[in-house]
Amino acid sequence: MSNIFDNRPAVHAEAHKPGGMFAARSTSEWQQLDAAHHLHPFSDMGSLNKQGSRVITRADGVFLWDSEGNKIIDGMAGLWCVNVGYGRKDLADAAYKQICELPFYNTFFKTTHPPVIELSKLLAEVTPAGFEHFFYCNSGSEGNDTVLRVVHQYWAVMGKPAKKHIVSRKNGYHGSTIAGGSLGGMGYMHEQMPLQVPGIVHIDQPYWYGDAGEMSPAEFGLKCARQLEEKILELGADNVAAFIGEPFQGAGGVIFPPESYWPEIQRICRKYDVLLCADEVIGGFGRTGEWFAHQHFGFEPDTMTLAKGLTSGYVPMGAVAIHKRIAEPLIAGGDFNHGLTYSGHPVAAAVAVANIRALRDEGIIDRVRTETGPYFQKALREGLAASPLVGAIDGTGLVAGIQLTEDKASRKRFANGYEIGLKCRDHCFGNNLIMRATGDRMLLSPPLVISRPEIDLLVEKAVKCIGLTAIDLGMA
Numbered sequence: 108m109s110n111i112f113d114n115r116p117a118v119h120a121e122a123h124k125p126g127g128m129f130a131a132r133s134t135s136e137w138q139q140l141d142a143a144h145h146l147h148p149f150s151d152m153g154s155l156n157k158q159g160s161r162v163i164t165r166a167d168g169v170f171l172w173d174s175e176g177n178k179i180i181d182g183m184a185g186l187w188c189v190n191v192g193y194g195r196k197d198l199a200d201a202a203y204k205q206i207c208e209l210p211f212y213n214t215f216f217k218t219t220h221p222p223v224i225e226l227s228k229l230l231a232e233v234t235p236a237g238f239e240h241f242f243y244c245n246s247g248s249e250g251n252d253t254v255l256r257v258v259h260q261y262w263a264v265m266g267k268p269a270k271k272h273i274v275s276r277k278n279g280y281h282g283s284t285i286a287g288g289s290l291g292g293m294g295y296m297h298e299q300m301p302l303q304v305p306g307i308v309h310i311d312q313p314y315w316y317g318d319a320g321e322m323s324p325a326e327f328g329l330k331c332a333r334q335l336e337e338k339i340l341e342l343g344a345d346n347v348a349a350f351i352g353e354p355f356q357g358a359g360g361v362i363f364p365p366e367s368y369w370p371e372i373q374r375i376c377r378k379y380d381v382l383l384c385a386d387e388v389i390g391g392f393g394r395t396g397e398w399f400a401h402q403h404f405g406f407e408p409d410t411m412t413l414a415k416g417l418t419s420g421y422v423p424m425g426a427v428a429i430h431k432r433i434a435e436p437l438i439a440g441g442d443f444n445h446g447l448t449y450s451g452h453p454v455a456a457a458v459a460v461a462n463i464r465a466l467r468d469e470g471i472i473d474r475v476r477t478e479t480g481p482y483f484q485k486a487l488r489e490g491l492a493a494s495p496l497v498g499a500i501d502g503t504g505l506v507a508g509i510q511l512t513e514d515k516a517s518r519k520r521f522a523n524g525y526e527i528g529l530k531c532r533d534h535c536f537g538n539n540l541i542m543r544a545t546g547d548r549m550l551l552s553p554p555l556v557i558s559r560p561e562i563d564l565l566v567e568k569a570v571k572c573i574g575l576t577a578i579d580l581g582m583a
């Protein structure tokens with residue numbers, strides 16, 4: 108196999124022992140210690156502790172290894188983040204050198220440092236025209252907290268402090284801080300949040316397969332977008348600050364809106380002077396084959412929330428890109444009373460610079476757009492065309508949402524779709540494939556450096572596991 112990625116230097120060249128720099132323990136010992144002391148995110152710890160977690164010990168390229176020596180293909184790029192793939196020595200070197208040079212200094216009190224300056228310059232180059240200012244944090248959730256602060260401060264300096272409401276969407280995901288969880292539209296999260304951030308209202312998601320009935324995608328896209336207009340009129344345009352949405356919904360199931368949706372959302376936002384905030388945490392840094400997913404959908408946001416692919420997950424970092432039409436009044440408006448100790452952390456910034464240079468200088472994103480993305484989408488659609496269990500596939504570039512269905516012709520969804528998704532995920536687990544289940548949708552989002560032979564392997568395993576699920580259900 109020869110492609111431009113074959114020369115990626117493996118960090119793992121040194122002899123490997125399970126546990127890496129830590130003690131080599133048996134799988135059961137690790138599982139027992141994990142159960143004894145570690146609380147996992149979004150997990151039912153009681154049942155997980157009985158079952159035992161899978162222990163992932165190392166990774167390279169698009170593959171993971173577990174403590175039992177299984178080699179697993181990572182169809183989710185970690186958690187939608189390892190865009191440049193695992194084992195990049197240039198990112199490791201950037202972190203090491205920066206830790207030696209200046210591991211930390213704050214940017215609060217009239218100080219700055221070269222890594223955050225270089226990162227900001229580079230982001231201004233790779234983001235669309237008009238994005239020239241960047242605020243840093245440590246995660247996507249903090250990024251969306253920051254978006255709220257930016258939006259409110261913007262309207263305050265513009266002399267319209269009554270513009271406070273934010274419109275968001277049901278089944279959207281914007282993170283898990285109180286603000287992120289409130290902005291998101293996940294009912295199961297809201298249930299455990301008795302106090303949410305006030306002033307956030309949710310409209311329907313543009314989920315054509317599940318919700319459109321007899322409407323065409325184009326009609327349905329407009330109908331969903333016009334809910335924004337209805338909501339603005341209901342609240343009064345003078346009271347609405349912003350609309351926030353993921354260009355395509357990630358955690359909600361890789362739901363791609365109909366083509367008519369985003370242009371209509373943009374028209375409504377401009378008409379009523381409501382800011383348009385794109386949560387690009389998953390869509391950013393090449394996932395769709397464009398640098399940012401809004402470019403694929405053809406709209407122009409006022410802010411972009413960035414995280415995940417910003418550092419390819421090698422270290423935590425988030426950011427908010429602010430269009431100059433928002434940033435300039437904000438800058439002229441005096442103190443902005445927001446910041447995090449690690450805003451613009453030098454090590455994270457150094458890794459982000461190495462990561463973005465790799466994405467740009469190695470043509471990784473161009474290759475997703477012109478070569479590997481189309482190849483992946485075609486292979487997946489061909490491989491699953493005959494499956495009675497697959498109703499539709501959403502996606503472009505290197506992201507896909509596979510809709511499981513009880514009946515293809517009528518788009519009937521399973522009453523117990525959640526269980527069927529988990530059943531399919533269990534088959535993936537057993538076949539050394541990482542494919543995520545969200546309800547009755549199976550999700551793929553591999554590292555952007557995946558090669559054609561690796562795509563063949565990924566698709567072959569996905570088709571096999573969906574086939575095994577169909578057999579379980581007596582459908583095949």
Ligand SMILES: *Cc1c(COP(=O)(O)O)cnc(C)c1O
Nearest residue numbers: 246247248280281282386388389
């Ligand atoms: C993951 C995600 C977030 C939250 O990012 P964290 O780093 O987990 O806080 C926010 N928005 C979207 C669209 C995401 O996918």
